[in-house]
Amino acid sequence: MxxxxxxxxxxxxxxxxxxxxxxxxxxxxxxAGPGGPAATPYVIMMxxxxxxxxxHMGHGLNNTVQDxxxxxxxxxxxxxxxxxxxxxxxIATQNVVERLLAKEGLTRFDVGxxxxxxxxxxxxxxxxxxxxxxxxxxxxxxxxxxxxFTLDERLxxxxxxxxxxxxxxxxxxxxxxxxNWCPRCLTALSNEEAEKVETDGNIWHLRYPxxxxxxxxxxxxxRPETMLGDTAVAVHPADERYRHLVGRELRxxxxxxxxxIVGDEAVDPAFGSGAVKVTPAHDPADFEIGRRHDLPxxxxxxxxxxxSLAAPERFQGLDRFDARARVVAEFEAxxxxxxxxxxxxxxxxxxxxxxxxxxxxxxQWFVRMAPLARPALEAYTNGTLHFIPERRGDDxxxxxxxxxxxxxxxxxxxxHRIPVWYCEADGCGRTRVSRTDLDACPACGGPxxxxxxxxxxxxxxxxxxxxxxxxxxxxxxLATFYPGHTLVSAxxxxxxxxxxxxxxxxxxxxxxxxxxxxxxxxxxxxQHRKMSKSLGNGIDPLEVVERYGADALxxxxxxxxxxxTDVILDPNDLEGxxxxxxxxxxxxxxxxxxxLSNLAGPTRPLAGTPSAVHREELTLADRWILARCDAxxxxxxxxxxxxxxxxxxxxxxxxxxxxxxxxxxxxxxxRLYGDVPGGDxxxxxxxxxxxxxxxxxxxxxxxxxxxLWRRFPGRPAxxxxxxxxxxxxxxxxxxxxxxxxxxxxQQVVGAIRGIRAEYGVQPGQTVRAFxxxxxxxxxxxxxxxxxxxVRLAKLADLVLAEGTERVGGHAVLPDGTAVFVPLxxxxxxxxxxARLGAEADRLAGLLASxxxxxxxxxxxSRAPAEVVTREREKLAAWTEQRDVLVRxxxxxxxx
Ligand SMILES: [Zn+2]
Ligand SMILES: [Zn+2]
Numbered sequence: 001m002x003x004x005x006x007x008x009x010x011x012x013x014x015x016x017x018x019x020x021x022x023x024x025x026x027x028x029x030x031x032a033g034p035g036g037p038a039a040t041p042y043v044i045m046m047x048x049x050x051x052x053x054x055x056h057m058g059h060g061l062n063n064t065v066q067d068x069x070x071x072x073x074x075x076x077x078x079x080x081x082x083x084x085x086x087x088x089x090x091i092a093t094q095n096v097v098e099r100l101l102a103k104e105g106l107t108r109f110d111v112g113x114x115x116x117x118x119x120x121x122x123x124x125x126x127x128x129x130x131x132x133x134x135x136x137x138x139x140x141x142x143x144x145x146x147x148x149f150t151l152d153e154r155l156x157x158x159x160x161x162x163x164x165x166x167x168x169x170x171x172x173x174x175x176x177x178x179x180n181w182c183p184r185c186l187t188a189l190s191n192e193e194a195e196k197v198e199t200d201g202n203i204w205h206l207r208y209p210x211x212x213x214x215x216x217x218x219x220x221x222x223r224p225e226t227m228l229g230d231t232a233v234a235v236h237p238a239d240e241r242y243r244h245l246v247g248r249e250l251r252x253x254x255x256x257x258x259x260x261i262v263g264d265e266a267v268d269p270a271f272g273s274g275a276v277k278v279t280p281a282h283d284p285a286d287f288e289i290g291r292r293h294d295l296p297x298x299x300x301x302x303x304x305x306x307x308s309l310a311a312p313e314r315f316q317g318l319d320r321f322d323a324r325a326r327v328v329a330e331f332e333a334x335x336x337x338x339x340x341x342x343x344x345x346x347x348x349x350x351x352x353x354x355x356x357x358x359x360x361x362x363x364q365w366f367v368r369m370a371p372l373a374r375p376a377l378e379a380y381t382n383g384t385l386h387f388i389p390e391r392r393g394d395d396x397x398x399x400x401x402x403x404x405x406x407x408x409x410x411x412x413x414x415x416h417r418i419p420v421w422y423c424e425a426d427g428c429g430r431t432r433v434s435r436t437d438l439d440a441c442p443a444c445g446g447p448x449x450x451x452x453x454x455x456x457x458x459x460x461x462x463x464x465x466x467x468x469x470x471x472x473x474x475x476x477x478l479a480t481f482y483p484g485h486t487l488v489s490a491x492x493x494x495x496x497x498x499x500x501x502x503x504x505x506x507x508x509x510x511x512x513x514x515x516x517x518x519x520x521x522x523x524x525x526x527q528h529r530k531m532s533k534s535l536g537n538g539i540d541p542l543e544v545v546e547r548y549g550a551d552a553l554x555x556x557x558x559x560x561x562x563x564x565t566d567v568i569l570d571p572n573d574l575e576g577x578x579x580x581x582x583x584x585x586x587x588x589x590x591x592x593x594x595x596l597s598n599l600a601g602p603t604r605p606l607a608g609t610p611s612a613v614h615r616e617e618l619t620l621a622d623r624w625i626l627a628r629c630d631a632x633x634x635x636x637x638x639x640x641x642x643x644x645x646x647x648x649x650x651x652x653x654x655x656x657x658x659x660x661x662x663x664x665x666x667x668x669x670x671r672l673y674g675d676v677p678g679g680d681x682x683x684x685x686x687x688x689x690x691x692x693x694x695x696x697x698x699x700x701x702x703x704x705x706x707x708l709w710r711r712f713p714g715r716p717a718x719x720x721x722x723x724x725x726x727x728x729x730x731x732x733x734x735x736x737x738x739x740x741x742x743x744x745x746q747q748v749v750g751a752i753r754g755i756r757a758e759y760g761v762q763p764g765q766t767v768r769a770f771x772x773x774x775x776x777x778x779x780x781x782x783x784x785x786x787x788x789x790v791r792l793a794k795l796a797d798l799v800l801a802e803g804t805e806r807v808g809g810h811a812v813l814p815d816g817t818a819v820f821v822p823l824x825x826x827x828x829x830x831x832x833x834a835r836l837g838a839e840a841d842r843l844a845g846l847l848a849s850x851x852x853x854x855x856x857x858x859x860x861s862r863a864p865a866e867v868v869t870r871e872r873e874k875l876a877a878w879t880e881q882r883d884v885l886v887r888x889x890x891x892x893x894x895x
Pocket of ligand 1: 182183184185186350351352353354355
């Protein structure tokens with residue numbers, strides 16, 4: 001890696017080679033052995049991507065943020081572990097393979113469970129984990145030697161251990177409840193997996209006649225087809241309107257079945273008519289009413305959400321929505337449809353396939369969540385957990401306070417099979433929950449059958465902070481790397497994953513898995529739509545890497561986000577979306593090439609040896625850049641610590657681009673070239689500040705910083721910036737006077753450059769300048785930096801006093817310093833006067849017609865207010881431009 005730097009920055013020529021070199025050296029694989037106090041561990045658990053996933057921009061953002069943080073802490077000397085893995089993703093992966101089967105005209109039932117699971121495994125082996133390679137392309141410094149898969153043997157054992165321990169503690173139970181059912185995926189879902197979507201529907205008001213014909217009761221419903229399974233109508237027992245009817249019988253229309261009217265305190269008399277239909281098999285609230293009144297639960301639907309044999313024959317086999325239309329039609333025909341009102345409400349949809357979820361009564365396994373939620377809530381209220389941004393703590397609290405039991409069984413084939421065996425022997429019938437597979441019933445020796453269902457995918461992923469480290473064994477990894485520190489996630493999985501890991505960590509390990517939870521924004525397009533495959537508005541991060549480099553991708557993502565805000569990218573303009581990163585990388589490469597090629601001459605250390613540079617040898621520019629460098633160290637370090645990554649990147653960007661490349665390097669050229677003495681000092685300062693800046697930038701742009709840093713003279717061949725010590729603040733560099741003085745120099749140069757540009761002075765043409773403060777001579781700093789000002793502003797002469805000439809351009813700096821540049825000898829004043837005169841005439845014409853327009857009563861009174869405002873603003877802007885021109889003409893002495 002000592003070959004000369006290419007003249008053009010070409011990321012693809014450096015990135016993969018550097019990544020391979022990092023990996024070879026094992027820089028991302030921390031040792032779990034005993035280490036000194038300096039090697040405090042720092043752990044981030046990567047949200048495991050689905051094993052079949054392909055890298056998208058959401059992963060790009062999420063993993064860039066994690067990599068920035070882990071690289072920062074690694075350089076701070078911590079034993080930094082970023083632990084990667086992949087998730088078997090039960091429903092998602094099964095759906096993918098089922099779709100492949102469908103192309104062959106087959107269903108999973110055609111091939112059978114065992115063969116199907118084998119097909120999924122071979123699919124996973126063929127295509128799986130490709131995303132991990134893609135993560136390397138964006139520079140992720142994860143410890144691939146510890147990569148896990150949630151279905152591998154080690155983690156499967158942890159899943160079983162967790163299930164059995166929770167069962168033994170009474171925290172896992174089997175229950176007969178209403179769960180969310182996906183009729184397409186044919187499985188139960190947790191409450192979180194049933195995504196609420198605002199949907200336009202109706203409320204149908206249906207009349208149920210009293211059995212004796214003495215009247216009717218009206219009930220309201222958003223799902224009329226469920227009336228086929230009604231087994232009662234409930235009213236509040238104290239409701240005056242209905243109290244006398246409690247205990248009487250209704251004739252359920254369509255089905256023609258007698259059902260009772262029951263009094264139940266859960267009924268809200270103020271809602272609808274105050275009477276509610278009760279369908280215990282198809283609604284969670286009705287299920288509870290049914291239990292209290294011992295009502296039958298009639299399941300009128302098949303798993304596919306067609307009407308079952310429990311309903312009248314003419315409905316059997318109908319799709320639930322066709323049945324809905326038919327039920328409504330029959331009520332209408334019988335004169336029992338009181339009214340229909342449009343109604344917008346939240347309807348649960350399967351988070352994997354988007355099908356409307358059906359509440360369904362069935363036997364499932366649940367985790368009792370309240371006892372797990374309490375300590376998790378406590379960890380937040382006692383200040384152990386920190387959310388970034390803070391407001392996310394409220395979401396966490398609300399979810400935990402309203403938590404319901406977690407349905408963890410899934411009617412899928414791909415996943416961890418539930419470790420429960422049922423004895424099939426007559427007269428025994430015991431249920432056994434076991435850590436090891438059972439062949440026979442331990443009680444009677446009879447045949448034992450394992451539960452058919454698998455566990456929710458999240459039941460394995462909520463364990464990864466410790467299962468990935470070897471739990472339930474007490475491994476050295478577990479002892480060293482649990483608990484971790486930071487979790488970086490998209491807000492969408494706060495409940496699915498982030499909060500559940502806190503519960504499991506507290507329960508199984510007695511400690512939270514991390515203390516800082518950083519929930520970053522979402523990647524969106526310019527219309528603020530989330531990037532997605534189905535919308536076709538995605539950007540492939542690998543394409544960006546190929547065209548602009550991983551560093552450009554990372555810098556653009558990081559600089560485009562602040563804490564909690566979304567990142568906006570334009571899928572139709574890759575160039576524009578990633579230009580910031582690409583341009584910065586180019587600038588850095590060019591500055592780096594210049595600095596490195598000029599470091600060859602003699603240099604001296606800045607401190608630490610007798611030959612070191614003395615403070616008195618430093619010029620104002622040296623003291624200024626050292627002070628700016630120190631300020632940047634402080635600013636960037638604090639910003640990284642507080643997760644304000646864009647501010648950290650911005651601070652280093654300003655330092656490298658403006659302070660170092662545009663000013664300091666330009667300022668020291670005479671010394672570097674030997675035109676004036678002090679080249680050794682300039683080289684020493686340039687080396688140190690550039691080295692520090694590269695280290696500060698490394699977490700965001702790891703490749704280019706490594707490529708440049710490795711080429712410093714005298715650098716050992718095996719040294720890597722990724723483990724170079726993080727720069728520390730240096731109190732000796734603090735120098736407010738130098739900052740103020742050099743800033744004045746910059747402002748004077750900037751003002752003269754501004755005047756040159758404004759009057760069209762040719763770049764090669766020198767000018768004279770007069771600089772004064774309150775009419776008197778300016779501070780000594782300008783005198784000392786006379787050479788710098790003359791060179792950088794291209795001056796023939798600099799007079800530090802008020803001039804007597806009157807023809808030229810002038811500017812006043814914020815501190816009152818006046819800058820005057822005579823232009824008589826620099827430009828053709830006559831031609832400039834003519835140009836300005838023509839421009840002034842054009843503006844005068846515009847102003848006249850604009851004044852006339854706004855003087856027109858009709859226009860002002862009739863046009864929309866914002867149009868009139870816009871026209872007035874135009875008038876004001878043109879007036880100002882005209883005044884500037886008039887002043888310029890005065891200064892140039894135009895006639
Ligand atoms: Zn589904
Ligand atoms: Zn038995």
